[in-house]
Structure formats: structure tokens, C-alpha cells
């Protein structure tokens with residue numbers, strides 16, 4: 289059972305004696321070894337950091353708990369965020385648990401059904417705007433100037449501080465840093481947070497080297513690859529449908545300082561990787577999460593990642609959040625009479 293990231297890593301987080309020790313049991317997620325994809329790619333090892341096992345089904349909980357603890361400490365009564373879905377689900381859950389009102393602005397029609405459901409079931413007030421995530425973020429930045437309102441997007445520095453604990457856990461679990469870490473990039477907060485976490489641990493002597501950071505964007509929403517803002521981003525991976533990432537510089541620094549890369553993968557490659565993870569590894573993630581695996585595969589093919597490399601892919605969110613993304617591949621189960629003989633025949637047993 290996870291004690292939560294604040295209790296686990298308090299001395300490395302911006303908390304003091306007055307910061308409430310909140311937890312929903314976030315962090316402590318498994319880092320499981322791939323049985324099929326890693327060996328097929330000829331990697332020395334491939335581990336999957338299963339962030340979908342956090343309390344609300346994504347990595348956002350790590351940063352949210354620190355941001356909410358500090359918001360409470362500062363006397364805030366309301367959380368606000370813009371979101372492609374997971375941030376709002378996380379904010380709503382922590383808001384519900386710790387007695388804060390939560391207000392969420394989402395891009396209309398572009399949030400996976402499970403994520404919207406989460407925000408609403410936890411009692412958040414949800415408003416959809418006729419625009420993308422980037423417009424929604426601009427709006428909440430304007431709204432969050434009141435002292436009783438805490439903005440809990442990753443522009444809130446406490447969010448990235450909490451999220452860096454995932455890098456600590458990777459090192460703690462594997463005994464050292466991997467050679468490469470592949471991670472999806474949307475607003476670019478998480479790649480920034482992981483890089484910070486690895487550098488801090490390296491500075492403390494907890495790992496012998498730093499990983500190369502491989503950032504995965506979707507081809508239709510790849511501002512960091514193109515080097516310019518994308519006005520109308522599009523991808524099936526709605527979580528990373530972002531054209532003007534807030535942590536742009538953090539992502540570029542992570543890429544350059546680690547001698548890594550940020551590259552784009554097509555929606556078809558993302559969906560194929562998502563399917564392989566489900567069918568071959570027993571890991572059901574959302575499309576954005578599979579971008580990390582799609583990019584790693586691309587890098588092995590191009591030679592950017594050599595055989596024998598020790599790799600980690602960050603699987604950022606649960607596939608249950610976005611059932612529609614898989615619908616094209618699935619059919620309704622056949623229905624038969626409730627008899628063992630008929631069921632056996634239908635099952636081919």
C-alpha cells in the first residue's frame with residue numbers, strides 16, 4: 289500500500305511542518321518488466337511504469353496532492369484547472385476528499401468519456417469551451433488571480449514537484465536510472481518533472497547516471513518537434529492534444545541536457561502500440577500513454593536507441609478512461625442460449 293508521495297518523499301518536496309500530510313494513496317506504482325515488446329525490440333530490458341494505477345487512474349495525482357496540500361495551507365477554498373481530462377479528474381477527486389470546491393474548464397467534445405465522468409462524479413463544476421486546451425488554459429490563468437482560488441494546472445510549481453517522485457520511484461525500483469526513458473508529451477510538465485527528479489537523485493548519489501529522455505508527441509499535435517505553436521492540434525490521443533505547451537522550455541532542456549530527443553508518432557502507430565500493450569503485455573492504457581512505446585519502437589528502428597539498451601516507458605493513464613478509442617477494433621460478444629453445449633461451441637472449447 290502506498291503511503292502517498294508526500295509521506296514517502298517529504299524531505300525532497302516543498303512541504304514544511306504546516307503542510308497538511310494529504311494522501312489518496314498516490315504513487316508507489318509498479319514498474320513491470322515487458323515480456324514481449326522489449327525482447328522483440330532487442331532491448332536489454334524494458335520496464336513499464338504503470339501510472340494508470342494511481343487513485344484516479346493517471347500520474348496527475350502525484351502532483352495534485354502536493355498542489356492541493358499547499359493550496360489548503362495557503363487558505364484556498366477553490367481549485368481551478370483547464371484540462372484535456374486527467375488533470376480535471378484528479379483535481380475533482382482531491383477537491384472532494386479535502387473539502388475544496390473544484391471548477392474545471394475543458395475543450396468541448398474532446399475529453400474522453402471516463403475522464404469527464406470522473407470530474408462530474410467527484411462534484412466538480414465543469415464548463416466546456418468552444419476551443420482547444422490552449423484556450424481553456426488561457427482562460428483559467430485569468431480566473432485564478434483571486435487569493436482563494438488555486439490554479440492546479442502544471443504551471444503551478446507544486447504540481448511538477450510532486451510529479452518528480454515518479455523518477456525517484458523508477459530509480460528506487462530498478463536500483464539505478466535506465467539508459468532511456470520514453471514519455472508522452474502534451475503540456476510538457478511531466479517530462480520536465482521526470483528530468484528534475486532524475487537530476488536531483490543523481491545529485492544525491494542515488495543513481496550512477498542520467499537517462500536520455502525520449503519525448504513522444506502525436507504527429508498532429510507536435511509543437512516541440514516542429515519548433516512552433518500548432519494552432520489546431522489534432523490527435524486520437526486527446527490527452528496530448530495540445531498546441532502550445534506551458535512547459536515548453538522545460539521539455540527542451542530535458543531533451544538537450546539529457547542528449548535525448550522529442551519526436552512525433554502517427555495516430556496509427558499510437559493505436560497499434562496501445563493494442564500491442566493490451567494484447568501482449570496485459571496492460572490497457574489510454575492512447576496518449578502508448579505514444580511512449582510507439583516512439584521507443586520508432587527509435588529502435590531508426591537506430592536512435594541501440595540494442596541492449598535498458599529502457600523505461602511511462603504508461604501515464606488507464607485505458608478504462610477512454611473506451612471509445614478502442615471501439616474500431618472490437619465487436620459485440622456473440623449471444624447464445626444459456627446452455628453449456630451452446631456456450632462451448634461458441635467459445636470453441
Ligand code: AN7
Pocket residue numbers: 346370371372373374375376442472473474475476477478479527528574576577604605
Ligand atoms: C494520460 O489532463 O494535460 O506533457 O489536462 O493525461 O505533462 O501534459 C494531460 C496530459 C500524458 C501529457 N499522458 O503530460 C490534462 C493533461 C496522459 C495525460 C499527458 C497527459 P504533460
